Every structure is written in C-alpha cells, then in structure tokens.
Amino acid sequence: MKTINEINEIREKTLSEISLRKDINYKGNEKHILVCGGTGCTSSHSDKIISKMNAIIEEKNIENVRVIRTGCFGLCAKGPIIIIRPEDTFYAMAQEEDVEEIFEKHILNGEIVERLLCKDIDGNTVKRLDELNFYKKQKRVVLKNCGMIDPENIDEYIAFDGYKALEKVLTSMTPDDVVNEVKASGLRGRGGAGFPTGLKWEFTKKAVGDQKYVACNADEGDPGAFMDRSVLEGDPHALVEAMAIAAYAVGATKGYVYVRAEYPIAVRRLQRAIDQAREYGLLGKGIFGTEFEFDLEIRLGAGAFVCGEETALMESVEGHRGEPRPRPPFPANKGLFGKPTLLNNVETYANITQIILNGAEWFGSIGTEKSKGTKVFAVGGNINNVGLVEVPMGTTLREIIFDIGGGIPGGREFKAAQTGGPSGGCIPAEHLDTPIDYESLSAIGSMMGSGGLIVMDDTKCMVNIAKFFLDFTVDESCGKCPPCRIGTKRMNEILDRLTNGQGKEGDIEKLEELAKNIKRSSLCGLGQTAPNPVLSTLKYFRDEYEAHIKEKRCPSGECKAMTTVTIDKDKCKGCSLCAKNCPVNAISGELKSPFSIDPDKCIKCGVCIAKCPFKAISRK
Amino acid sequence: MSENNEKCQCQCGCGGKDEREEKLVQIIKDCNYDKSQLMHILNETQNIFGYIPMRAQKIISEELGIPMAEIYGVITFYSRFSLEPKGKYNIAVCLGTACYVKGSQGILDKLKEILGIDVGGITPDGKFSLEATRCIGACGLAPVMTINEEVYGKLDPSMIKDILEKYQ
Numbered sequence: 001m002k003t004i005n006e007i008n009e010i011r012e013k014t015l016s017e018i019s020l021r022k023d024i025n026y027k028g029n030e031k032h033i034l035v036c037g038g039t040g041c042t043s044s045h046s047d048k049i050i051s052k053m054n055a056i057i058e059e060k061n062i063e064n065v066r067v068i069r070t071g072c073f074g075l076c077a078k079g080p081i082i083i084i085r086p087e088d089t090f091y092a093m094a095q096e097e098d099v100e101e102i103f104e105k106h107i108l109n110g111e112i113v114e115r116l117l118c119k120d121i122d123g124n125t126v127k128r129l130d131e132l133n134f135y136k137k138q139k140r141v142v143l144k145n146c147g148m149i150d151p152e153n154i155d156e157y158i159a160f161d162g163y164k165a166l167e168k169v170l171t172s173m174t175p176d177d178v179v180n181e182v183k184a185s186g187l188r189g190r191g192g193a194g195f196p197t198g199l200k201w202e203f204t205k206k207a208v209g210d211q212k213y214v215a216c217n218a219d220e221g222d223p224g225a226f227m228d229r230s231v232l233e234g235d236p237h238a239l240v241e242a243m244a245i246a247a248y249a250v251g252a253t254k255g256y257v258y259v260r261a262e263y264p265i266a267v268r269r270l271q272r273a274i275d276q277a278r279e280y281g282l283l284g285k286g287i288f289g290t291e292f293e294f295d296l297e298i299r300l301g302a303g304a305f306v307c308g309e310e311t312a313l314m315e316s317v318e319g320h321r322g323e324p325r326p327r328p329p330f331p332a333n334k335g336l337f338g339k340p341t342l343l344n345n346v347e348t349y350a351n352i353t354q355i356i357l358n359g360a361e362w363f364g365s366i367g368t369e370k371s372k373g374t375k376v377f378a379v380g381g382n383i384n385n386v387g388l389v390e391v392p393m394g395t396t397l398r399e400i401i402f403d404i405g406g407g408i409p410g411g412r413e414f415k416a417a418q419t420g421g422p423s424g425g426c427i428p429a430e431h432l433d434t435p436i437d438y439e440s441l442s443a444i445g446s447m448m449g450s451g452g453l454i455v456m457d458d459t460k461c462m463v464n465i466a467k468f469f470l471d472f473t474v475d476e477s478c479g480k481c482p483p484c485r486i487g488t489k490r491m492n493e494i495l496d497r498l499t500n501g502q503g504k505e506g507d508i509e510k511l512e513e514l515a516k517n518i519k520r521s522s523l524c525g526l527g528q529t530a531p532n533p534v535l536s537t538l539k540y541f542r543d544e545y546e547a548h549i550k551e552k553r554c555p556s557g558e559c560k561a562m563t564t565v566t567i568d569k570d571k572c573k574g575c576s577l578c579a580k581n582c583p584v585n586a587i588s589g590e591l592k593s594p595f596s597i598d599p600d601k602c603i604k605c606g607v608c609i610a611k612c613p614f615k616a617i618s619r620k
Numbered sequence: 621m622s623e624n625n626e627k628c629q630c631q632c633g634c635g636g637k638d639e640r641e642e643k644l645v646q647i648i649k650d651c652n653y654d655k656s657q658l659m660h661i662l663n664e665t666q667n668i669f670g671y672i673p674m675r676a677q678k679i680i681s682e683e684l685g686i687p688m689a690e691i692y693g694v695i696t697f698y699s700r701f702s703l704e705p706k707g708k709y710n711i712a713v714c715l716g717t718a719c720y721v722k723g724s725q726g727i728l729d730k731l732k733e734i735l736g737i738d739v740g741g742i743t744p745d746g747k748f749s750l751e752a753t754r755c756i757g758a759c760g761l762a763p764v765m766t767i768n769e770e771v772y773g774k775l776d777p778s779m780i781k782d783i784l785e786k787y788q
C-alpha cells in the first residue's frame with residue numbers, strides 16, 4: 001500500500017525517465033522506441049518487431065534505448081506503427097525484417113530510414129507524426145495516453161498525472177462536489193444515447209440501498225467499432241481511476257467491467273491494471289489513507305449484441321441469459337443484483353479524470369453548446385486512413401472523412417457514411433457538412449451511437465447495406481419480445497426479396513409499416529432502433545429501392561442476382577489474372593486469347609473486375 | 621445421448637482420467653462456487669475443451685447447483701459458446717461492417733468452395749471448421765479472418781489457397 005507521498009515520488013521519478021516522449025527539444029542521448037501493441041498492429045505482427053528490437057538491444061548491449069509496447073496511435077491503416085522519440089520519427093508498415101536497418105541507421109547513426117517513412121494522402125512524405133494530415137484536426141482527450149505510455153506499467157500512467165484526480169477527489173472534494181463537477185461539465189454518455197452523465201450519477205447517489213455498484217459497459221457490440229477496446233488496450237488505468245472516482249461519488253464499494261471475450265488483449269491489460277492498482281493500494285481498503293474502499297472485477301461477455309443494452313448487461317453479469325428487463329425500474333434504483341447501480345460506457349469514464357483535474361469549465365470549452373468535449377470514432381470501410389480518430393464535438397463529417405480520413409480510395413465517389421451501427425443510419429453526401437453532435441445526427445435520421453463510422457463508396461448498394469444490418473439484428477434479437485423477434489425477420493424477408501430481384505409493389509410501404517410498429521412496441525433499444533438502417537436509407541436512397549422493385553435493377557450493381565459480369569472480348573488480353581483470382585473458378589480460357597465467364601458458376605463477387613489490368617470486365 | 625459416456629480420447633496412458641475435467645473443477649472452486657460466475661466458467665470451459673461438452677455441463681451443474689436446463693439455456697444464448705467440437709483449425713471470417721464493406725463475403729465464399737463446407741461446418745477429417753464472426757476489431761486490416769489465434773488481414777480471395785496450404 002502506498003501513501004500519497006510515495007505515489008508522488010513514483011510520479012516524479014518516472015516522469016524524469018519518460019518526459020522525453022513529450023519533449024521534442026530534449027537534448028539527452030536517450031531514445032524511446034514506441035511500437036503499437038493494439039489489436040490492429042498486433043495482428044500485423046508488431047510483437048515480432050518488439051522481440052527483435054529487444055534482442056538487438058541485448059545482443060549489442062545498447063544503452064539508453066528502450067522499446068515500449070503502447071496502445072493504439074490511431075492510424076491503423078499504416079500499421080504496424082513505430083515512433084522514435086524524442087525526434088518523433090514515424091515509421092509506417094514496418095516489418096520484422098526492417099528492424100536491423102532501423103537500428104543500424106537510425107538508432108546508432110541518427111540517419112532516418114527514408115523508405116519506411118509514411119506517405120501522406122497528398123503524396124508528401126512525412127517524417128513526424130504530427131505532420132500527418134490525419135492528426136491535424138484531432139484533439140486527444142480520451143486517447144491522450146494511447147500511444148504515449150506502456151499500458152502495462154502503472155508507474156508510467158502515474159507519471160502523466162495518473163491517480164492525481166482520485167487523490168484530489170478523496171482528499172479535497174465531497175461526493176456532492178464530484179457529482180456537481182461532472183454535471184457542470186455537460187458530459188453526456190458516449191455509449192450511444194447521450195444521457196447526461198452527471199444526472200445519472202446524481203440519481204444513483206440519491207438512490208437508497210445498503211450496497212451500491214458501479215459498472216462499465218465495455219461490450220462494444222457495434223460491428224466495426226473499436227474505440228472502447230483501444231482505451232482498454234492503451235490506457236486501462238484511466239478506466240480504473242475513473243470508476244473509483246464514480247464509486248466515491250455515488251457511494252459504491254464494488255465495480256464490474258463487462259468486456260466482450262473477443263477482446264483478449266484488452267481483457268489482459270485491464271486485469272493487469274487492476275492487479276497493479278491493488279498492489280499499490282489504489283484499489284482495496286483505505287485508499288490514500290482515507291476511509292474509502294473500492295474494488296473492481298472483470299466480467300466477460302460471450303458474443304451477444306443485446307448484452308450491450310444496460311438491463312441485459314446486468315442479467316449477463318449475474319450469469320444469466322442476456323435478456324433485457326423492462327424499465328423502470330432503472331439501474332440507478334435497481335440494477336446489478338437488485339441494488340442501485342451506475343452504468344457508464346468506457347469512453348464516458350475515460351473523460352472523468354480530466355474533468356476533475358482541469359475543471360468542468362475547461363471541458364465545457366470543447367465542443368458545441370449541447371454536446372461537450374470530444375468524441376472518438378472508429379473510421380472504417382471505403383476510406384484511406386482507416387483508424388481511430390478523436391475530434392471535438394461539432395467537427396463536420398466532411399472534415400473527418402476527407403481531411404482526417406484522407407477521402408475515398410481507388411478514385412471512387414463518396415456515397416454514404418453510416419454511424420450508430422445497427423441502431424443508426426446512413427448519411428448521404430448532401431449532409432456531409434453536418435456538425436457531429438447528438439442532436440444534429442438525430443435530426444438527419446442517424447445517431448451518434450458509440451462511435452462506429454463506416455464510409456461507403458459508390459459501388460455500395462443501400463438496399464443491400466440495410467439488409468446487412470437487418471441480418472445482424474435478426475441474428476442478435478434475443479427473442480424475448482415478439483415485435484423485435486418476428487418483426488425484424490419479416491422486414492429482412494422483404495429486403496431479401498428486393499436484393500434478389502423479386503421485389504413487389506407495396507414492399508416499401510410494408511417496410512415502413514413494420515418499421516413503425518417495431519419501433520413503437522419493442523421492449524428494449526435493440527428493437528426500438530433496429531428499423532433505423534432501413535428508414536434512413538429509404539429516406540435518402542428511395543430511388544434505389546424503387547429501381548430494385550420496378551426495374552429489377554440494382555443501380556450500384558452490387559446485388560448480384562440482378563447483374564451479370566462479362567468480359568469484353570476486344571479489351572481482354574488473355575493474361576489469366578481474372579481466372580486466378582476468381583473464388584469459384586468460373587473463368588476459363590487460353591492464355592493470350594480472350595477469357596470468358598461461366599454465368600452458372602459466377603457468384604458476381606466482382607473480384608475479377610477489380611483485378612483486371614485492362615478494365616475489360618464489367619457488370620451490367 | 622452417446623455423449624454421456626464420452627471419455628477422454630487421449631492416448632497418453634492416463635487411463636481415461638481427464639485433466640481438463642480436473643482443471644474445470646479447480647476453476648469452479650477458485651470462483652468460490654459463486655453462481656454469478658457462470659459466464660466466466662463457461663468461457664473457461666470453452667477455452668479448455670474447445671467447446672462445451674455434456675460432461676462439462678454436468679460438472680458445472682453439480683458443483684454450482686444450477687439445473688442443467690438453465691446452463692443449457694445460457695450456453696445457447698451466447699454465440700461464443702459451442703456445443704459441438706470445432707476443427708483442429710477453426711477459421712473465422714469477420715463479417716463486421718468494415719470488413720463486409722471491403723468484401724469479406726467473397727473471402728467466405730472462397731473458403732466455402734475450397735473446404736467444401738458451409739458456415740458452421742467442419743471438414744470430414746476434422747481439420748478445418750468455418751465460422752462467420754462479428755468484428756474482431758482489426759478494422760484497419762479489413763477484410764480479415766482468423767485461423768485459431770493467427771490473424772490474416774488485407775485479404776483477397778486469391779490469397780486463400782496459399783494460406784490454407786500452410787495448415788496442410
């Protein structure tokens with residue numbers, strides 16, 4: 001157990017060792033090599049890079065160089081990412097084989113390895129991370145430590161003001177002060193609905209109960225979203241500290257973090273963080289020598305989207321089927337194990353320490369009038385800079401997609417952006433200048449959601465994407481209430497018909513009728529929002545639905561049942577690339593003479609179209 | 621049900637004593653027989669056995685005092701839990717939105733064709749099983765698939781054959 005003084009000593013000592021990471025004018029002779037150890041870069045073998053670096057350091061007995069496995073830097077498209085500090089050199093897509101050269105040239109001779117530098121979308125080669133357009137409009141509040149510290153080392157977290165907010169709260173603020181500060185900040189829930197966080201804390205604080213809990217929703221069920229995972233992987237102590245502060249504010253002594261089992265790295269790092277915090281006495285009894293006691297436990301999900309819904313989550317934490325319960329009673333009064341429970345999302349919590357340290361006013365100065373602070377987005381799909389982006393609320397979609405995201409690859413046109421996942425909607429080009437905030441996104445038929453942002457180019461069919469999401473909800477509906485269980489299935493059948501070229505007059509009206517009823521009568525948010533992907537695409541792309549029904553035609557050519565793929569005999573040079581890439585061996589021919597496609601075998605996936613160097617293949 | 625008598629298939633000479641079962645009993649003990657830890661115990665069971673066999677369900681039921689039917693209800697609710705064994709190499713293709721938009725369906729189709737099995741299936745020699753998963757969070761590498769723990773990213777259908785060959 002450490003006292004406040006001991007923690008301060010650790011802070012000072014560690015800061016003197018790692019401050020060069022933030023100090024570009026550092027003149028000493030130490031270097032820190034930061035290698036991304038998030039899921040994305042780990043999947044492209046950043047761990048091998050790290051082992052190799054450590055092996056070289058040991059073998060050559062190099063002093064003053066440290067390798068640090070950090071959380072996500074954000075620019076996942078360029079992974080694995082290596083940053084060398086203090087000079088801040090940014091190497092992209094490096095591999096194990098490149099490590100020796102990095103050491104030979106850069107580390108030992110101060111020479112930059114030009115070929116590993118990153119080319120920005122505008123064609124310029126950049127040397128430093130902050131020169132990238134990707135970072136220019138971002139503001140890192142939630143992600144401030146991601147890519148900066150070793151998430152498995154509590155001392156590094158402490159060095160950059162870690163556990164200072166908890167100390168401040170326990171030594172100089174009453175629980176009411178804390179609640180009021182959070183209320184004044186204007187922070188709203190980042191899990192999707194945008195409920196004012198301070199108000200939720202107040203309700204839970206006022207609720208009567210012999211035992212109270214705080215809980216964190218780290219289920220992150222939106223497929224294509226990875227904001228919360230990145231916080232857990234890159235800065236797990238931020239969550240531990242924030243939950244302790246929340247527990248103090250509402251009067252809880254025990255916390256649960258519900259994480260999806262599909263995030264093994266995140267779970268491991270969070271568990272480590274909890275263990276280290278316990279070891280330092282930052283969890284447990286008598287924290288910082290006060291009366292306050294708090295402990296934290298991880299509970300794993302097992303792949304059920306509905307468990308992100310708050311009441312279903314609680315059922316699941318208790319070890320049951322994750323079926324939602326009717327509300328009221330709300331969790332603030334009757335939550336986990338029937339006791340008053342505060343539930344917030346990971347990103348919501350990740351704002352708390354900074355609100356406490358910098359004040360509600362500082363937080364309120366970021367963002368828009370009704371949506372304060374920043375929002376993290378996981379940007380994916382047909383976009384150049386796939387990755388993790390944190391921007392002030394009020395930033396426009398255009399800025400995120402084009403300035404930060406680098407636009408659409410392959411010279412294609414932007415068609416729509418999808419936010420809010422299976423509960424959200426598709427936003428067309430005409431609304432690209434919408435500022436990102438809770439109200440504006442709702443007003444155009446989508447929603448903030450938890451932060452998934454999928455960009456689609458003009459090859460994507462909007463009826464098909466609506467069907468993709470309905471497939472998802474049909475699969476994930478828990479089955480407890482009939483409107484959701486049966487209604488989404490009926491909607492999906494209609495969409496199935498449409499995308500197979502068997503749409504009927506009246507199908508659009510049926511979809512609208514079903515959507516209205518499902519939204520009105522479902523038990524939980526899953527059903528209440530399930531029709532949104534259909535409604536929003538109907539709103540902006542109704543002509544596509546009509547073409548599917550009236551002309552049996554898919555304007556974007558994605559719905560395979562309505563198209564044929566053919567090779568233009570005059571353009572084909574017989575190179576066989578298409579045949580090699582065809583997943584179903586539907587293409588055949590003699591080398592150097594025109595190839596042809598067997599329409600019975602062809603699944604119209606379009607791989608050949610993309611592969612043909614002579615643009616001889618097209619979809620009609 | 622034949623599975624009732626299912627014994628450990630190993631040839632190691634342990635005489636049918638299944639260490640995995642002992643491990644499971646230990647895990648339940650480590651949880652202080654806390655019923656609310658059922659999800660954790662099932663996740664561990666899934667990790668130890670690769671699926672959740674009937675004999676494991678029986679152990680959990682007896683140790684925790686939860687009826688078999690209730691345990692079955694929980695297992696079938698969550699997609700990560702499986703009542704059937706998976707292949708030696710389990711292939712999971714991500715059908716999250718980011719991967720879908722980047723053509724993961726074509727990857728899945730190619731796998732189905734090469735392996736001759738459907739989603740949820742297993743090859744007759746027990747070597748490969750195929751599943752479609754939701755986002756694994758490696759969206760920067762879309763489209764992705766995993767074979768056991770190994771992640772393969774930025775795929776296109778022409779790469780599949782070579783990748784599978786590594787596992788022959």
Ligand SMILES: Cc1cc2nc3c(=O)[nH]c(=O)nc-3n(C[C@H](O)[C@H](O)[C@H](O)COP(=O)(O)O)c2cc1C
Pocket residue numbers: 188189190191192193194195197217218219220221222305306307308309310311343344345346348349450524525526
């Ligand atoms: C079907 C469904 C899925 C949800 N999934 C998540 C999720 O993955 N993560 C999350 O934080 N909130 C999710 N929510 C919202 C939660 O119910 C809840 O509002 C939120 O966790 C509260 O935290 P906040 O106020 O900090 O946003 C989901 C809601 C519904 C209806």
